[in-house]
Amino acid sequence: MRSRLMTILCVLGSTIILSGCEINNAQEDHVSASITKTTPAPVIDTQVTTDKNTKPSPKSRPKDDPIYPPAEQVIAWHANQCGGFKVTPVKQVYLGEKELKSFFKFMCLNTSNDPNTVMTKLLKLDLAYFWPDDIKQYLWLQKQQVTMQINAKKxxxxxxxxxxxxxxxxxxxxxxxxxxxxxxE
Structure with missing residues (x-):
């Protein structure tokens, strides 16, 4: 979403700048022609400069925005990794799916024994992606749980x-x- 917005702003900005340059060039040509009617003004080839700006970028742009998993799916993965819950297979590949599943597996095995390491991995996971709000909230709840575990251990x-x-x-x-x-005695 952010990259799409930045692209739109760049296109609009370059369009405004280019149209301003063309208007200024046209005005300069009109002014110079009216000042010196006897001598023709030199013709400036503006086609070369506009062609450079309109050529497509050599970088390939991703076709689709990344798709994050819905919160229900994240919770299901967590329950599955801790055991006792079956997840129906989904054909969709989500951004961060592998990292979330491996973290939840690690978390389920190590929260009671080593909550500090779990918290470290949770903080890294939280900063790894631009998670949607619902996943951010779920990760925040997990942080609270791990913090309680750390305090209980202390x-x-x-x-x-x-x-x-x-x-x-x-x-x-x-x-x-x-x-x-x-x-x-």
Whole structure:
């Protein structure tokens, strides 16, 4: 869509510039002819300059705009990669399909074990394409889920550390109590 808009703007701009040049050249010819009616004005070949501007570009333009998958298809791929959902095969090839499927497979296997790596891959995937809004929103939801997983893992680690400290303190207290009992006897 953006490339189409840029192409239209370029064509309109060049048309305005070329038509302005032709009008100016015609006015200059008319003015110079009226000033010097006895001597003919030299003929300027403008055909050469306009031919260069009207020739097609050597770059081939893509025939169609890229087609992104609909959000329903993206969700179906995610559910399929995590298991338990069958996806009906689609003949249409979508932009980013392979990347989305491989990311969802990686995400399903590694979210609980290594959410930081999943988040890194998710951020790269999010920036890889100009996703439509519905897919952007779905990826945003996935970011929120992975962020919650990262925070839960941090909280679990903090809780484990606190529990280790408590167990260590309890072991120290137990040793002190055993020493007191031995000294009393």
């Amino acid at each position: 909280e679990q680690q903090a809780l484990n550390n606190k529990m280790q400290e408590t167990l260590s303190s309890l072991a120290t207290i137990e040793q002190q109590l055993l020493l007191r009992e031995e000294t009393k």
